[in-house]
Amino acid sequence: MASPGAPSSSCSMEIEAAGAPPPSAAAAAAVGGAAAPRRPHFEALKPHEMSDRRVQFRKVPVPPHRFAPLKRCWMEIYTPVYDQMKIDIRMNLKARKVEMKTRTDTPDVSNLQKCADFAHAFMLGFDIADAIALLRLDDLYVDSFEIKDVKTLRGEHLSRAIGRLSGKGGKTKFAIENATRTRIVIADSKIHILGSFVNIKVARDSLCSLILGSPAGKVYSKLRAVSARLAERY
Numbered sequence: 001m002a003s004p005g006a007p008s009s010s011c012s013m014e015i016e017a018a019g020a021p022p023p024s025a026a027a028a029a030a031v032g033g034a035a036a037p038r039r040p041h042f043e044a045l046k047p048h049e050m051s052d053r054r055v056q057f058r059k060v061p062v063p064p065h066r067f068a069p070l071k072r073c074w075m076e077i078y079t080p081v082y083d084q085m086k087i088d089i090r091m092n093l094k095a096r097k098v099e100m101k102t103r104t105d106t107p108d109v110s111n112l113q114k115c116a117d118f119a120h121a122f123m124l125g126f127d128i129a130d131a132i133a134l135l136r137l138d139d140l141y142v143d144s145f146e147i148k149d150v151k152t153l154r155g156e157h158l159s160r161a162i163g164r165l166s167g168k169g170g171k172t173k174f175a176i177e178n179a180t181r182t183r184i185v186i187a188d189s190k191i192h193i194l195g196s197f198v199n200i201k202v203a204r205d206s207l208c209s210l211i212l213g214s215p216a217g218k219v220y221s222k223l224r225a226v227s228a229r230l231a232e233r234y
Contacts, residue, residue, distance in 0.1 A: 056109065058116035060098040066123050067096070076128045077119065080135055085111040089119075117142070124192045125185040131194070143200045147189045150211045158189060164210045165191070172216055176206050179227040202226050 062070055070077070074091070077098075081089045086106045092099050098119050102112050114135050121131035121142055134140050147153060153161050165186055166173050173184050180203040182195030191207060193200050202223070209219050 056102045056112055058100045058112055059092075059095075060100075060116055060119040060123060062091075062096045062098060063123055066125070070098075070122070073122070073128055077122065080132060081115045081118070085115050085135060087111055087115045089115070121194060125187050126183055126192070126194055130183045133194075139196050140194065141197060141200065142192060142194050143204065144190060144192045145204070147191070147211055150208050153211075161211050162186065162189070164216065165207060167216065172210070172219075175220060176203050176223065179223045180206070198230065202230070 070091070078089055081087050081100070086103055087100050088103055089098065089100045091097075100112060100115050100119070102109065106112070118131050118134045121134055122128065124142065124144070126142075134142075147158065147161055151161075164172070167175070173186065176182070177184055180195065180199045182193050182199050182203045184194075184203065184207070185192040193203050193207075195203065206219050206223050209222070210216065
């Protein structure tokens with residue numbers, strides 16, 4: 001027989017039930033027998049829906065010294081842009097610009113920017129075979145800098161620096177390109193590098209060392225060590 005001061009068992013059960021956490025929604029659904037609502041499934045947006053049905057344009061200016069090569073290689077530029085990337089392209093002779101715009105059947109809106117980068121790389125002096133990689137690969141970039149950004153040189157000192165960058169018969173430039181898997185264009189005092197982000201950095205460091213006066217042999221040995229590390233990493 002329980003003492004008058006002790007709480008009853010029914011009272012203690014009510015206190016425990018009040019302190020317990022509320023049942024989860026999944027448990028409640030399992031008890032009730034109702035299945036959880038399915039997640040909605042949306043179809044992928046079509047290209048013209050992504051751009052809000054607006055036609056997008058890009059214009060790439062043509063430098064005077066690249067006008068003749070552009071006329072000569074026009075079909076090699078036009079074919080991949082129009083047939084593969086589904087982008088309209090034309091040459092505006094009056095404004096001297098290559099104009100591009102999206103079409104209704106363009107599979108991806110980013111194709112327009114890729115084609116603009118491809119045309120811009122050709123205007124900088126890259127070969128078609130090298131620049132077309134910008135259409136096929138996503139992680140390629142073009143980096144440009146001037147010799148005066150590294151060191152202020154004038155007259156014969158500038159000419160000697162450009163000569164060190166190229167080497168005899170372009171030997172130094174080709175060695176850097178092959179070791180770093182990049183493409184380099186030396187246009188007077190401007191330098192353009194086409195490649196992936198990491199490879200561009202390695203090639204730029206080598207070119208800067210040559211501009212600052214490092215001997216080619218020292219740059220080669222450092223380049224071999226860095227390219228070996230890159231090969232191990234990838």
